[in-house]
Amino acid sequence: MSLKTITEEYREKFISRTPKSAELYRKNVSLTPYGVHSNWRIFDPHPIFMARGKGSRIWDVDGNEYIDYNMAFGALAIGHAHPILVERIRERVENGTVFGFETEYSVKLAEVLLKRFGFEMIRFSSTGLEGTQLAVRLARAATNRPKILKFEGCYHGSHDSLLVGVKPDPLHAGHPKKPRSVPAGPGIPKDIADQVVIAPFNDIYAVEDIMRQHGNDIAAIILEPIPMNMGVVLPKKGFLEGLRKLADEYNSLLIFDEVKTSGKFYRGAQDYFGVKPDIIVVAKALGGGYPFSAVMAKKDLMELIGPRKVAHGGTFNSNPLSVYAAYITVTEILTEQNLAYAQKLSDELAKGYRDVIEDKRVDAHVVNIATSGTVFFTKEEISNWRDFVSKVNWGRWYAWVLGILINGVIPQALGIDEQWTVSIQHTKEDIQKTIEIFDKVLSEIKGRETVPVKVEEAI
Ligand SMILES: Cc1ncc(COP(=O)(O)O)c(C=O)c1O
Known part of the structure; x- marks a missing residue:
């Protein structure tokens, strides 16, 4: 049994997969605050620097390929480079x-x-x-x-x-x-x-x-x-x-x-x-x-x-x-028909996540609508800011994000307050693969200690 938290294990893997991003980040922090040009892109241990995108995929400067559900904070409903x-x-x-x-x-x-x-x-x-x-x-x-x-x-x-x-x-x-x-x-x-x-x-x-x-x-x-x-x-x-x-x-x-x-x-x-x-x-x-x-x-x-x-x-x-x-x-x-296709895929992603959460008996729930959704690591309903700050286990959320990232999926825009976007270029195979990775990561996290994250420090 490892003495490390699952968060630490994932962080180490994340760092070992992204040396070029780390190097660019080290240079960039001396040039721009936090090494990013928008506060919403700050990420611990360091932001990922991207090289190119195509369809549902994005590649970082280290050559890692990701299924991308960030989609530029929702700006790419049509996917990359349509x-x-x-x-x-x-x-x-x-x-x-x-x-x-x-x-x-x-x-x-x-x-x-x-x-x-x-x-x-x-x-x-x-x-x-x-x-x-x-x-x-x-x-x-x-x-x-x-x-x-x-x-x-x-x-x-x-x-x-x-x-x-x-x-x-x-x-x-x-x-x-x-x-x-x-x-x-x-x-x-x-x-x-x-x-x-x-x-x-x-x-x-x-x-x-x-x-x-x-x-x-x-x-x-x-x-x-x-x-x-x-x-x-x-x-x-x-x-x-x-x-x-x-x-x-x-x-x-x-x-x-x-x-x-x-x-x-x-x-x-x-x-x-x-x-x-x-x-x-x-x-x-x-x-x-x-x-x-x-x-x-x-x-x-x-x-x-x-x-x-x-x-x-x-x-x-x-x-x-x-x-x-x-x-x-x-x-x-972004026609009505294409959007309906992406909405359907997003529903399938949400259903897959819900099934895994139920199967693993993890304290989490999924909220989704149209082409977006998110996983809240709590069983309690989130209906406003105060719920959001006080009810969610953000340590679990952070471990989940890291775990998914090191398996080649960007599960959503990376802020705690964000959500996934399914684009019209995602496929059924993308959704299936993502659900399998979600299953793997939740199995790894379950029962393991995570590093607590205070919401004020994460935004
Ligand atoms: C709901 C909402 N309004 C306004 C904005 C600001 O848009 P922009 O970043 O293009 O200035 C955002 C950005 O994420 C947003 O989510």
Whole structure:
């Protein structure tokens, strides 16, 4: 019997498989904080440096091949280097990539997206961040109110006005039903954080209370209709409808941040749940792997945007490369039929995981919807941030991730708050192989000690 924890054994294997990544990491930490250009990519013992991707697979700089369920944090619903897109983009690149002018495809894409998601006008940007930033600015301008209500644990991009109550340490985050507005870190002025009112997800009575107190100052309620920055949290029955009603009652706007979900459901989570927001932000997967986001709303709202009106500009907004990639993606590749195929595979993955968990009698459960899901190492339900922080065994989760990685699968985006994405290029064989590896790893972990991980240190 080994005296080491299973986590230590896996870490050693991980390190021995990835020497080139380790070397690049050692160089990069002297060049950029934590050796990565986005805090969400920090990984212990060191991040993996990637070389190339094709279909459902990705290869690291050491030549290790992985079945990839990270899929660029959900930005690759169409999988890596989709052959149709590769060919079309090659032609596009030869004809210029950024003009500072609109192109024919910005018109075509606008028409397609407005029809698909059911709105009247649209504006394009490059990132989810820019999308939610514009949505919030628009809501403040439309209502002439300063405050935004957001949910604890939801993430809407790396900009000051919404970097509040994102992953707070519960010790400093106040009462669970009336959380404090905790800035994500230094550099976000208290005055900005004070403009954000925080509510617990899935607790409509708590939101009602909060709206009674702040409702007349609230420009908008913003949320991920399915929070996918706490693993995967499903909205309870009636919760989204309740928010819609509250927004109407207080003349606030309802913003759905569908940066992730817009590429997982054909017409977004808004259509799946039958709740229509006033403003929707779509991004990630719709760009087919190119930087793209869009804000959509009714005409009267969108027409508030303009010179000396609501500001919105960007050198790379509606650039020909992203717009063309998004057009080809949404019209030819991420079709309703292809998405249904990926959703079915994702269900099969979830079922396989559930069977293994039951068979091994491990304290875990799977939550999945559309093309995404996650394994929570607890039997208890996770319905908001406080559950997420306090109920899950993160030591087990970390051992599981390492164990799967060293067997050639990236089980999900590697943050604790992430989930898997099954792309339209994954196959039944990928799913089968992944379930077999899951079985092997859970057998190894079961009954073994893992290194405890504190959630505050893991994010
Ligand atoms: C729900 C949600 N909104 C917004 C963003 C920000 O998008 P981006 O990273 O493109 O700025 C993310 C990023 O993961 C997200 O998950």
